[in-house]
Amino acid sequence: MPTITVGLDGSPQSLAAADWAAREAVQRGAALSLVHAWEQESRLLPTLAGVPAPGLIDAQHAWAKTLLHDARSRLAHRHPGLDIGIQQTGGRPVAALLAAAEEADLLALGSRGLGTVAGFLVGAVSLAVVARAARPVVLVRAGERAQDEHLPDASGGTSTTTRYRDVLLGLDLDNPGDELIGFAFDAAQRRAGGLRVIHGWSLPTSYGYGTAMDVGLNEELAEQVRHALTDTLRPWRDKFPGVEVHAQAAIGGAGRHLVHASRDASLVVVGRSERHTSIGGHIGPVAHAVLQHATAPVAVVPHD
Incomplete structure (x- = not known):
């Protein structure tokens, strides 16, 4: 069965991408895969002696699990019968999303929209994935609705x-x-x-x-x-x-x-x-x- 994969990080734009991907999956008769990529060595996590505190890592895992399950429940309610899988993966987000894209027909990501620094699009992860993915990548902005199409x-x-x-x-x-x-x-x-x-x-x-x-x-x-x-x-x-x-x-x-x-x-x-x-x-x-x-x-x- 063809698969539409979406990268989910909890941001409004990634949730909009998940909504778009679900509609696209229904339209194509495809399965939907929700992927959250987390990086244990993330500089966003406080550390103890240079290593992220185990409790914080556990909390991140729990948060990601809840995010994926909540998104699956919400999308299943909107699209009964849609085959929705979830995947939580470690490693750097760009590499993880590129690997997920290899197994999909299409990858959907959230985009922060207009914003440049020295001429480059804000959103380094999305930009890096778009530049290197072997499959089509669709970027969706926060607030995108079905009726807007x-x-x-x-x-x-x-x-x-x-x-x-x-x-x-x-x-x-x-x-x-x-x-x-x-x-x-x-x-x-x-x-x-x-x-x-x-x-x-x-x-x-x-x-x-x-x-x-x-x-x-x-x-x-x-x-x-x-x-x-x-x-x-x-x-x-x-x-x-x-x-x-x-x-x-x-x-x-x-x-x-x-x-x-x-x-x-x-x-x-x-x-x-x-x-x-x-x-x-x-x-x-x-x-x-x-x-x-x-x-x-x-x-x-x-x-x-």
């Missing part, structure tokens, strides 16, 4: 009975990635909603100074990009005929367009190329921008 009802209010908002896909035509496109189409099909695709592009620097003033050349290049986008999506439209697709080739970086469009999306899907640098995994500028500023849950999908 749906269009307003007739009165303008929120409801879970109306149509899902579109799934939003950021696509790089130079490295589209079948895993990325397939994930987005599948997500849209499961939600019986539409798929909006945004590709950001700019004039090649090789065209030189003054090219921007050539309206005819600009339109010719724009038409080429639109054709390339159509050609890339054509086999996926054929594979998912029930998904209504709206594709846009937008001038400029895709990040700001995706952030703006995320206000009306049920899920934002962006890619991460599976290349590694000397300091670990790599997250591109578009994914960084979306993770920092998007208002909808964000799925980061690794691909070749």
